[in-house]
């Protein structure tokens with residue numbers, strides 16, 4: 001450092017005085033009444049919650065409905081791909097279990113399988129009946145005949161009668177009436193799922209059901225229960241039927257496995273026909 005760059009004592013005193021004055025100014029401004037204070041520093045986490053932290057967990061019902069909707073929506077992997085003994089069968093396995101419990105308990109003489117498709121469901125009921133009531137029969141009805149493969153099973157000839165026609169056609173209904181007179185009948189409705197048709201079937205087949213037995217309405221999960229929102233089908237038919245027919249109740253105990261395509265559809269006769 002050269003001698004010329006040294007600060008003179010006078011300049012040093014002036015600089016020190018200015019620094020002191022500036023420091024005093026800052027202190028006075030900070031503590032003076034009415035002086036706007038710097039905004040408080042807020043921790044970000046306190047005002048912006050972690051995404052999802054405040055969301056309520058879904059209810060059990062929401063979880064069940066979500067599963068049902070997903071499973072139903074994956075139709076080509078799930079229920080539309082179901083087979084029984086190699087025969088395409090449009091059933092929810094949980095409901096088949098419950099139907100099996102009902103058939104085992106009641107040991108009906110006749111199971112009406114309305115809506116044959118390829119004959120898979122008729123074979124299921126026939127196999128169970130063969131164990132619990134060997135003389136019992138299945139009568140199955142469809143407007144189409146796709147039963148060629150199912151008919152190859154020996155049980156078909158032994159226990160199953162296929163009627164080709166509409167379940168509400170008086171000619172078909174008369175044939176069924178003649179075969180079930182005086183018998184313990186269980187009916188399973190799985191044909192045309194429109195409200196009008198199902199309600200018609202309920203009116204036609206319910207008089208054949210004795211006290212303690214059931215008329216089971218399948219696919220009442222449509223119409224937003226919880227799938228196929230807006231569809232007026234089996235659920236609407238059930239409600240209209242139960243309003244007029246106090247001899248039947250929806251047996252909710254049959255929905256104990258929760259995942260069912262027949263919500264409100266296990267209709268049990270509790271009183272004899274008037």
Ligand SMILES: C[S@@+](CC[C@H](N)C(=O)[O-])C[C@H]1O[C@@H](n2cnc3c(N)ncnc32)[C@H](O)[C@@H]1O
Nearest residue numbers: 089090115116117121142143166167190191192
């Ligand atoms: C959902 S599938 C039945 C599935 C069958 N129960 C199973 O589990 O594999 C519906 C069936 O109802 C039949 N169907 C439609 N309208 C009908 C009617 N008016 N009477 C009888 N069957 C009908 C269709 O041809 C179709 O095979």
